Amino acid sequence: MSTQYATFHLAGHLFGVEVRRVQEVLTEQPRTPAPLAPHAVAGLINLRGQVVTALDLRRRLNMPDRQEGKVAMNVVVRAAEEVWSLLVDSIGGVIEVTDSTFEPPPDTLSGPIRELIRGAYKLDGALLLVLDVDKALEIEGAESAA
Amino acid sequence: MDDMDEIVQEFLVESYENLDQLDSDLVALEQQPGSRELLASVFRTIHTIKGTSGFLAFSKLESVAHVGENLLARLRDGQLVMTPVTTDVLLRMVDTIRALLSAIEESHSEGPVEVAEVVAAIRAVLDGEEPVLPPSAGAGAEEPAAPAAAPEPEPVAVAAPEPVTESVEVVAEVTPEPEPEVDAGVVPQPEVTPEPVAEAPAPAPTPAPAPTPAPAPTPAPTPAAAPTPAAAPAPAGGAPAEKASAAEATIRVDVELLESLVRQAGELVLARNQILQRAGALRDEDLTRACHRLNLVASEMQESVMRTRMQAIDHLWSKLPRVVRDLGNMLGRKIKLEMEGGETELDRTLLEAVKDPLTHIVRNAVDHGIEPPEVRLAAGKNEIGTLKLRAAHEGGQVVVEIRDDGKGIDPAVIGAKAVEKGLVSPVKLESLTPNDILQFLFLPGFSTAAKVTNVSGRGVGMDVVKTNIERIGGSVDVESVNGQGTVWRLRIPLTLAIVPALTVECAGQRYAMPQVNLLELVSLDTERMSTAIEDVGGAKVYRLRGALLPLIRLEEALELRRPADVELPTNLVIAVLECDGRRFGLLVDRVLDTEEIVVKPLSGALKAIGAYAGATILGDGRVSLILDVQSLARRTMRSDGLEHAADQAATQQAVTGDGQRLLVVGLGDNRRVAIPLDVVTRLEEFRTDSIERVGRREVVRYRGEILPLVRLSHHLGGGSRGSYGEQEVASLPGVVYSARGRSVAIVVDEIVDIVSGQDAHSDIDDAGLVGSAVIRDRVTELLDVRSAILAADPNFFTEQAQHELAEASKRLGV
Numbered sequence: 016m017s018t019q020y021a022t023f024h025l026a027g028h029l030f031g032v033e034v035r036r037v038q039e040v041l042t043e044q045p046r047t048p049a050p051l052a053p054h055a056v057a058g059l060i061n062l063r064g065q066v067v068t069a070l071d072l073r074r075r076l077n078m079p080d081r082q083e084g085k086v087a088m089n090v091v092v093r094a095a096e097e098v099w100s101l102l103v104d105s106i107g108g109v110i111e112v113t114d115s116t117f118e119p120p121p122d123t124l125s126g127p128i129r130e131l132i133r134g135a136y137k138l139d140g141a142l143l144l145v146l147d148v149d150k151a152l153e154i155e156g157a158e159s160a161a
Numbered sequence: 162m163d164d165m166d167e168i169v170q171e172f173l174v175e176s177y178e179n180l181d182q183l184d185s186d187l188v189a190l191e192q193q194p195g196s197r198e199l200l201a202s203v204f205r206t207i208h209t210i211k212g213t214s215g216f217l218a219f220s221k222l223e224s225v226a227h228v229g230e231n232l233l234a235r236l237r238d239g240q241l242v243m244t245p246v247t248t249d250v251l252l253r254m255v256d257t258i259r260a261l262l263s264a265i266e267e268s269h270s271e272g273p274v275e276v277a278e279v280v281a282a283i284r285a286v287l288d289g290e291e292p293v294l295p296p297s298a299g300a301g302a303e304e305p306a307a308p309a310a311a312p313e314p315e316p317v318a319v320a321a322p323e324p325v326t327e328s329v330e331v332v333a334e335v336t337p338e339p340e341p342e343v344d345a346g347v348v349p350q351p352e353v354t355p356e357p358v359a360e361a362p363a364p365a366p367t368p369a370p371a372p373t374p375a376p377a378p379t380p381a382p383t384p385a386a387a388p389t390p391a392a393a394p395a396p397a398g399g400a401p402a403e404k405a406s407a408a409e410a411t412i413r414v415d416v417e418l419l420e421s422l423v424r425q426a427g428e429l430v431l432a433r434n435q436i437l438q439r440a441g442a443l444r445d446e447d448l449t450r451a452c453h454r455l456n457l458v459a460s461e462m463q464e465s466v467m468r469t470r471m472q473a474i475d476h477l478w479s480k481l482p483r484v485v486r487d488l489g490n491m492l493g494r495k496i497k498l499e500m501e502g503g504e505t506e507l508d509r510t511l512l513e514a515v516k517d518p519l520t521h522i523v524r525n526a527v528d529h530g531i532e533p534p535e536v537r538l539a540a541g542k543n544e545i546g547t548l549k550l551r552a553a554h555e556g557g558q559v560v561v562e563i564r565d566d567g568k569g570i571d572p573a574v575i576g577a578k579a580v581e582k583g584l585v586s587p588v589k590l591e592s593l594t595p596n597d598i599l600q601f602l603f604l605p606g607f608s609t610a611a612k613v614t615n616v617s618g619r620g621v622g623m624d625v626v627k628t629n630i631e632r633i634g635g636s637v638d639v640e641s642v643n644g645q646g647t648v649w650r651l652r653i654p655l656t657l658a659i660v661p662a663l664t665v666e667c668a669g670q671r672y673a674m675p676q677v678n679l680l681e682l683v684s685l686d687t688e689r690m691s692t693a694i695e696d697v698g699g700a701k702v703y704r705l706r707g708a709l710l711p712l713i714r715l716e717e718a719l720e721l722r723r724p725a726d727v728e729l730p731t732n733l734v735i736a737v738l739e740c741d742g743r744r745f746g747l748l749v750d751r752v753l754d755t756e757e758i759v760v761k762p763l764s765g766a767l768k769a770i771g772a773y774a775g776a777t778i779l780g781d782g783r784v785s786l787i788l789d790v791q792s793l794a795r796r797t798m799r800s801d802g803l804e805h806a807a808d809q810a811a812t813q814q815a816v817t818g819d820g821q822r823l824l825v826v827g828l829g830d831n832r833r834v835a836i837p838l839d840v841v842t843r844l845e846e847f848r849t850d851s852i853e854r855v856g857r858r859e860v861v862r863y864r865g866e867i868l869p870l871v872r873l874s875h876h877l878g879g880g881s882r883g884s885y886g887e888q889e890v891a892s893l894p895g896v897v898y899s900a901r902g903r904s905v906a907i908v909v910d911e912i913v914d915i916v917s918g919q920d921a922h923s924d925i926d927d928a929g930l931v932g933s934a935v936i937r938d939r940v941t942e943l944l945d946v947r948s949a950i951l952a953a954d955p956n957f958f959t960e961q962a963q964h965e966l967a968e969a970s971k972r973l974g975v
Contacts, residue, residue: 047784048670050719051770059767059776059784064428066776066784068764097764154766 016114020136020143022107023090026078029107031136031143036092040106043086044069053154057102062091069100075151077127094152101151112136112143166269168479172213173266179206180255180262187251194243203251204233210258216483221271222261228283229254235287250282419469426459426466427759433459434780467655471506474552474561477516478503481523485548488527495534495545496527502552507559511653514633515561518626522563522649523548525623530567530647540644542566554655558635561651570641572598582607599639603627631740634660634677662758662777664785665736665749668721672749673758673777674736674788680744682752683735694748695940696832697933702940703735703746709935710737714748718793719772740791747790756780760787771796823916823943824896825936826909828874833913833941835934840946842899844912848892858953861906863897870895870906871953877930877942898950905953 020031021040046058046069057071069089073081081087087102116137120129128144131151136143183206190199211226229251235241257279264272433455440452478500489496507515531537531546538544551562572595579585579601590598601607602623623637630637634654641647654660654677662673683705685693694701694712701712712735715721723729735746758777767773774789823835824844847861852870854860859870895906916936932943950957 045783047776047786049767049770049773049786050670050721051772052767056766059786061778061782061784064431064778066761066763066778068767099764152766 017111018114019109019111020145021090022110022143023088023101023103024105024107025072025076025103029138029141029143030072030103030146031110031112032090032092032101032146032148034109036148038091038093038098041089041091041100044089044100055154057087060089060100062098062100065098067091067098067100069102070152070154071102072146072151073102073104075127075154076131092148094149099152101148110138110143112138117145169217169265169269171479172217173262175213176210176258176262179209180259182206183255184252187248187255190243191245191248197237200233200237204230204237207233207254219261219265219271221274221276222258222265224280225254225257225261225276228280228287229258232283232287241286247286250279250286253279254283414469419466422466423470426463429459430463430757431759431778431780435782438780467508468506470508470510472509472512473503474505474507474512474559475503477512477519478550481520481550484520484523485527488524489531492528493533494527494531496531497545497547499547499549501550505552505554505559507653508655511633511635511655514629515635515651515653518629518637518651519561519563521626522651523550526563526565526567526647526649530565530569532568536568540568555652559653559655561653563649563651564646566646569643569645569647570599570602570639571643572641575599575601578607579604596640599641602639603637631677634675636677660758660760661755662787663736663755664753664779665715665734666751666753667715667719667749668723670721671753671779671783671785672715672788673756673779673785674738674747674790675774676755678738678740678790680737680739683737683746684732685735686732697930697940697942701748702933704935704940705737705746707935708744709933709940710735710744710746712746712748713793715788716748718796738790738794740794743794745794747788747793758785758787823936825913825916825941826873826894826896827911827913828877829910832874832877833936833939834873834877834909834944835916835936835941836896836907836944836946840898840950841896842904843897845895845897845906846892847895847906847908850891861895863904863906866904868897868904868906869954869957870908871949872908873944873949874910876949876952877944898946900957903954903957905950905957907949907953 019034021034021037022029022031024030041062044060044062046060048058049056049068055071055075057069057074060067060069071087073079081104085104087104088106089100090103090106091098091100117134118137119134120132121135121142124132131147133145133147135145183203186199186203186206190196190203193199207226207229211223211230214220214222214226232241232247232251236243236247241247257274257276260274261271261276264270264274437452437456440448481500482498485496485498488494526548531548532540532542534544537546547566549562549564551560551564553560576585576590576593576598579598580587580590584601584604584607585593603626604624607622607624623639627637630651630653636652637649639647639649661676663676663679664671664673666672683703694703696702701714703710703712716723730750733748733750734752735748736752737744737746739745756779758779760775761777762768763773763776771792772789773786775787776784777787779785824838824841825833825835827833845863847863847870852859852861855867859872860867861870862868893908893910894912895908897904897906930942930945934941934943
């Protein structure tokens with residue numbers, strides 16, 4: 016058994032989201048800030064006439080902010096009834112992994128990352144962290160830190 | 162007579178549709194006689210036909226439907242059980258109704274159709290006299306009954322919709338009909354939608370029905386019943402052939418599909434805006450020409466698509482003659498109802514939203530507006546009152562006027578009531594124009610009905626009307642001439658999908674707000690900025706033509722941080738907004754434009770903030786948030802809603818009602834504070850160097866005793882001329898209050914004036930204050946005396962003194 020993941024990089028980590036959840040991948044888009052919104056909400060983007068909320072995954076995972084001037088890529092994912100864009104550092108390829116290499120989150124992980132990671136696939140020379148998209152998008156109220 | 166024709170047409174279409182359903186329901190019912198859903202559905206159909214035919218004065222139809230309804234009611238309530246005979250009788254009732262409908266369609270009257278037989282047959286079943294039936298339905302019927310049901314609907318169904326649909330809007334019919342049925346019918350209902358669609362192709366075999374009606378009478382149970390069906394096909398056979406093409410001119414479309422078309426048209430318009438904006442800069446002639454065409458086509462398409470959702474306001478109005486007639490009869494009024502502009506079209510969702518408010522106003526006009534005939538005669542008017550409805554397009558809106566020539570609304574009565582309810586002070590009332598006073602009608606809980614009737618005056622009044630109309634982006638106002646009549650005017654946007662909005666800029670970001678809330682824009686340049694915005698205990702206000710306008714800084718409300726590279730604005734704009742009947746000003750950096758925007762939904766996380774009503778995409782393709790003006794106001798204003806406003810009104814009434822006199826004092830920062838003169842025992846001048854400290858308090862030696870002292874500017878927060886360290890002021894004025902041998906001094910910066918009453922009042926208050934008012938053209942804060950005194954001397958109030966002060970405070974409304 017194997018599963019396909021769309022991968023991306025975030026502060027030196029390799030993350031993956033199930034391919035079927037990903038609608039498209041876009042380069043940096045102009046964002047309209049949303050004042051009063053939770054910290055992790057990076058703003059709103061215009062996706063061909065649809066208004067899509069952008070979630071900065073670095074902030075969501077309590078990672079340091081992206082360096083000034085570094086562009087953020089958009090991974091557009093489908094959630095229950097909405098479409099969201101996840102802001103990541105850079106896009107990796109689609110990786111097919113065998114389920115036997117899967118392990119629950121390593122004990123060394125702590126904090127929000129651990130909550131939002133379903134587990135890791137042991138790749139050659141890297142770990143593919145599987146993002147729990149639905150949990151990551153649950154930001155109402157939950158997100159007041161940072 | 163045209164109005165009537167349309168009602169009849171509508172009734173026919175409605176009834177034919179229902180009858181088709183009825184046929185299949187009845188047959189299904191025979192299979193499962195116990196099904197309550199089916200029975201309820203059948204019952205409802207017949208009930209509707211009965212009701213409408215009674216209204217339209219089709220007496221034969223009514224009598225048939227009436228007995229049928231009785232029978233169905235028994236079945237529904239389980240007093241009778243479905244038998245083949247019952248089914249047969251009911252099917253014959255359906256046939257008779259069809260025949261009557263055809264006759265009505267042809268000749269606008271019920272014609273010679275015979276109904277007595279069917280009525281008698283149904284009565285017989287009702288009376289449990291099955292044996293009586295056989296002559297008409299018995300032997301022959303049982304077998305042909307089923308076939309009769311099957312072939313018959315077809316010829317008639319085909320023949321019927323054709324001529325009728327001709328005059329009826331496509332969309333119009335799609336919704337009103339299936340909707341009410343959906344909740345009741347379980348299985349058959351989903352088929353309702355496909356069915357109408359199938360009807361469109363049905364007319365294709367048009368030539369067929371012509372021969373088919375002929376067999377129609379044949380299956381009809383017995384020779385005895387022959388006259389009934391015979392009458393039907395006769396007229397029906399002639400007409401459909403001529404009108405065959407009419408059905409092809411309209412088709413039924415799913416409302417969902419239309420909705421999505423409207424959305425897409427909105428997108429197209431946005432895309433066009435973006436292209437036009439870019440193309441304008443390129444100066445490419447060919448591109449410009451292409452853009453012009455695009456512009457034209459997009460506009461036209463938008464308009465056409467919008468029109469698919471449009472319905473004539475007649476759809477609402479058609480119900481009103483009955484309402485007016487019944488109500489008029491009940492209340493003993495003679496009323497002539499005139500309607501003008503019924504063809505004016507409106508988005509159907511809006512139409513639905515206007516229905517109740519409109520009916521409410523019409524009922525009100527009959528109940529409270531138009532006088533009884535004898536009163537009218539005595540007043541020299543025609544004893545028949547006129548109620549006139551007028552609808553028209555005006556500047557991108559639909560204006561609906563409801564005008565009566567009744568007794569009008571007396572501003573004096575409204576004013577007195579408003580004062581009684583504490584909504585306004587008598588002083589303020591005098592300064593209001595009659596028209597201003599009429600606006601009190603829209604306040605919650607305001608009802609002028611002297612007694613509660615079952616017509617109106619049940620507490621849901623004009624405030625609900627106003628709220629409902631405003632919810633869809635419309636407005637309502639009223640004009641009245643005492644003794645001559647009243648005009649209510651509803652302004653309704655043509656559509657909801659596209660909203661006119663104002664785009665503003667604040668801290669480098671753009672926001673849109675619906676124009677419906679906007680009253681005016683006030684621009685403040687650098688010079689006026691510092692003086693025009695006044696501070697009341699930390700809250701900002703602007704004096705707009707003498708009235709205090711609470712201000713909300715958008716920057717603060719949204720906690721915006723100005724980026725370093727964006728310069729501070731050199732001037733500001735106050736957008737004067739009104740919602741929930743309250744006015745306030747929103748301070749923004751700049752007003753950019755007015756634009757038609759398409760409202761887009763926000764994700765749940767952003768909706769939860771409560772500051773935004775949605776988002777939109779502006780001409781340059783960037784997303785902009787749409788401010789939820791109402792909740793912004795609620796979030797930001799210190800008072801929480803009407804309860805508070807009522808409190809304030811009470812305070813004001815107490816202050817002014819008693820002819821209370823106020824001592825106005827000045828503090829640093831140009832502040833003015835008013836102290837009730839009741840609590841001023843003496844005014845004194847204290848030498849600053851005689852002020853000493855005892856612990857953390859300040860005291861002054863005065864007339865051989867030690868007087869605790871409070872500096873009002875400290876107490877209320879803010880700077881003062883005479884603060885420590887700046888000893889340039891040799892003495893300060895103070896207000897001494899003595900009670901039961903104890904005294905305290907309230908030290909102020911200057912004594913300004915003594916006045917009585919005040920002429921404006923706002924909701925803004927702060928710790929230590931009970932409110933604010935405009936006195937002598939200056940914003941003045943009203944001091945909470947009790948807390949000021951306690952600040953000077955926490956032990957000031959013995960029990961008795963406390964009582965005494967409580968009395969004084971009560972008058973102040975503290």
